[in-house]
Amino acid sequence: MSETNPADQPQDHTGEAVPPAIVGRGLSKVYGLSRRQAQRALAADDPRTAAAAAGGYLGAHDIDFEIAKGEMFVVMGLSGSGKSTVLRMINRLNEPSAGELLIDGEDITKVSDQRLREIRNNSIGMVFQHFSLFPHRTVRENAAYGLKVRGVSKSERLEIADTALERVGLGGRGDKLPDELSGGMRQRVGLARALAVDPPILLMDEPFSALDPLIRRDMQDLLVDLQAQDQRTTVFVTHDLNEAMRIGDRVMVMREGRVVQLAPGPEIVAHPADDYVSEFVSDVDRARVLSAGDLLRPARLVLPEDISPRDALRRLGENEVTGAFVTTGDHRLLGVVTDDRLVDLTRRRSKTVREALGDDYHKVKESDVVGDFMHLAGRQVVPVTVVDDDNRLLGVVPRGVILSTLSTVDEEDQEVAHA
């Protein structure tokens, strides 16, 4: 298993570390056995077999994760891998057989039933694949349902519901009945119902899996937009790695009740932990998932702006390259110089490389996806060049790295391609 890699310790505006929103430690779930029998099975050398021998089923085993506040955390795996089991342990719809589950530091496996109800009502919203809307109530009333349960007055809850419907693109449709809407729109009502309550944590169990691909994509885009605005701690279950990539900050890949990899999507694509993960990765459109930042390599040669053409030529020779970047003292990119232009300058006895600066290179930002610039790679003397918002040079994406990454060649060959 790859390193658990909890989200980089997030900090608030004062630089204080912010504790994670949800922590799972050693979480296991055995179905069909008493707690005592389950714990006996979990203590065995082979818990899966022990659980089965006792007439139970090991749904999830020894799961560890930390979910940061505001993170979109995706749980992904094949059917039956234990995704829903893990999700439902977070609000104890599934009672964990072992382990701790902390929400804002409080272990909810130990709280009273009343406290659990409070946490479920106030802190955790849930969206399912089938939203089970009330067919005889209007879209607005359906969206307001969670607020009704919380005792919010009618006028207030209908107003909040309208705002939520607006946010999911259903403004003006509040008076309709659910069966007057398409499948995709009904899912939007379900989402509006969850948003109306505004829970700090949202659990989503395959919410888009029943939708046609195009509508599904729209819903993913909508979720990404909403998430950019709300930064709500969200746990999203899916069996589709492309969906996981599109929406997730990090992805936890599950197989047979265990975690096989937990990492940001691009890292999973670049370094799948095993053959099971590789199988998922082979279906991913890497060019749309990987960004310049994921393929970033150090620039081979960076020269200061006050270097003489003669010294610059010598450095090119020493480094066996035909071109180099020229930057200011604070790393801002001024341009590139090539050996032929430098030779020209030395002949003219020029003192500075500034006259030789060219701009025949392609600049991208770290977040630009490879698919948007890969056609430009290799057309220029220097590789695709990555800069930050202040035009500071971050590095390059060599053509060989792009080609080898997109064609799943391993890292060693990438280095050869880079050289």
Ligand SMILES: Nc1ncnc2c1ncn2[C@@H]1O[C@H](COP(=O)(O)OP(=O)(O)OP(=O)(O)O)[C@@H](O)[C@H]1O
């Ligand atoms: N209540 C239950 N009793 C017995 N076994 C169960 C129960 N719920 C789930 N399981 C089993 O536990 C395993 C994990 O189920 P889970 O629903 O978590 O998988 P999943 O990855 O979410 O799959 P899917 O995408 O099909 O929902 C499955 O083999 C399932 O049959």
